Amino acid sequence: MTLFTYEEALEKLRKNLEAIEETEKVSLARAASRALAEDFFAEIPYPPFDNSAVDGYVLGNPLDGQTRWKVKRAIYAGETSSQEIEPGCALRIFTGAPVPAGAYAVVMQEDVEILGEEITLKKGIPPKGVNIRRKGDDFMKGTLLLHRGSELNAGALALVVSQNKTSIEVFRTPKIAIISTGNELVEAGRELPPGHIYDTNRIMLETLLKREGFDTVSVLLPDDEGEIVKFLQTFAGECDAILVTGGASVGEHDFLPKIVERMGEVIFHRVAIKPGKPILFGKIEGTPLFGLPGNPSSAFVCFEIFVREAILRVSGYKDVAPIWVKAKYFDEHSPHPRDEFISARCEYENGELVARKVREQGSFGLHALADANCLVRIPANCTHTPGDLHPVLLLR
Ligand code: AMP
Numbered sequence: 001m002t003l004f005t006y007e008e009a010l011e012k013l014r015k016n017l018e019a020i021e022e023t024e025k026v027s028l029a030r031a032a033s034r035a036l037a038e039d040f041f042a043e044i045p046y047p048p049f050d051n052s053a054v055d056g057y058v059l060g061n062p063l064d065g066q067t068r069w070k071v072k073r074a075i076y077a078g079e080t081s082s083q084e085i086e087p088g089c090a091l092r093i094f095t096g097a098p099v100p101a102g103a104y105a106v107v108m109q110e111d112v113e114i115l116g117e118e119i120t121l122k123k124g125i126p127p128k129g130v131n132i133r134r135k136g137d138d139f140m141k142g143t144l145l146l147h148r149g150s151e152l153n154a155g156a157l158a159l160v161v162s163q164n165k166t167s168i169e170v171f172r173t174p175k176i177a178i179i180s181t182g183n184e185l186v187e188a189g190r191e192l193p194p195g196h197i198y199d200t201n202r203i204m205l206e207t208l209l210k211r212e213g214f215d216t217v218s219v220l221l222p223d224d225e226g227e228i229v230k231f232l233q234t235f236a237g238e239c240d241a242i243l244v245t246g247g248a249s250v251g252e253h254d255f256l257p258k259i260v261e262r263m264g265e266v267i268f269h270r271v272a273i274k275p276g277k278p279i280l281f282g283k284i285e286g287t288p289l290f291g292l293p294g295n296p297s298s299a300f301v302c303f304e305i306f307v308r309e310a311i312l313r314v315s316g317y318k319d320v321a322p323i324w325v326k327a328k329y330f331d332e333h334s335p336h337p338r339d340e341f342i343s344a345r346c347e348y349e350n351g352e353l354v355a356r357k358v359r360e361q362g363s364f365g366l367h368a369l370a371d372a373n374c375l376v377r378i379p380a381n382c383t384h385t386p387g388d389l390h391p392v393l394l395l396r
């Protein structure tokens, strides 16, 4: 069976995902990190009025040959006075205070000499308009401030508030189902019978999903085709995406590919990556489904390089492709026919990004995952010399 390349698989993934349709209005206190469901335009220009950029003196239009300026009064931030400034006069002014009509420029207080009730300008008369932040300098009424599908991050919410809004339309939070499958799996809190291991994938995936603000529901199932089908049916109806771990490969108990084929469609299965080769992506009743390998490192890597982006797209976000930067990788690496993703720690050292493998890691391992802060991607068949640059995905 030929394997898809990572890029081929990503392309298929992106082509086959749609954002959920339902949106809701939420208060800004609940809007953090949600996906904006409308294009958001400015109704109020920003800044909303001409104001001073510095603490200093606002000048009226200079008179011919003028060297001394009489300081008449002070304007503080928050004042509403609309009195004009006369030519040849100066007013004391502070940052954010309204600049009066008729103003020529503002001079920083460090650039004046005070002579009783008058000032002189150490650097002479400045160009017109200096140190005045004009109404609408940042954006005018009608400007498209935020696109539908953008993340309501801190800056975005500040923009929204600048428009006197206390609530905003966002996409509904998606609900993601997690199904751990395996006869050998035991829930923590129970005694471990011989030949069994604790189900570590469920909490790992739940944590990754909750971190993005998604709701989750999860279940641990044996390798029982009937049980798996039953839960897939339920979750396909109730959830926006399904993650199954275990049983995605080609073993005798690996039912998932056949089940998905029967109940819906397999869009890709088996990708030339290490770890994570058995990954499957498909749909059941229109609900996206991932079959993730049961090995914890494999499930983790697949989440980072496929699943997060997919679910963010389902949530309504645009521009969610993972961002890879380059770092020098100092460990040894022998060429491998699949793209390899290594759990590593990345640091900024002497002006450059440097990544080092956290410890020896098998796809069954857990220890490396806890320490890693990035994944290093080494392309298939790459002849690597320690210190070569490779793409690195910083983990959240
Ligand atoms: P599978 O993908 O079902 O062939 O499982 C591959 C390996 O991952 C086996 O060694 C499983 O015991 C292990 N495994 C599967 N599911 C989990 C899980 N939920 N937590 C921890 N290990 C798992």
Ligand code: MG
Pocket (backbone or CB within 6 Å): 181, 182, 183, 246, 247, 253, 294
């Ligand atoms: Mg299994």
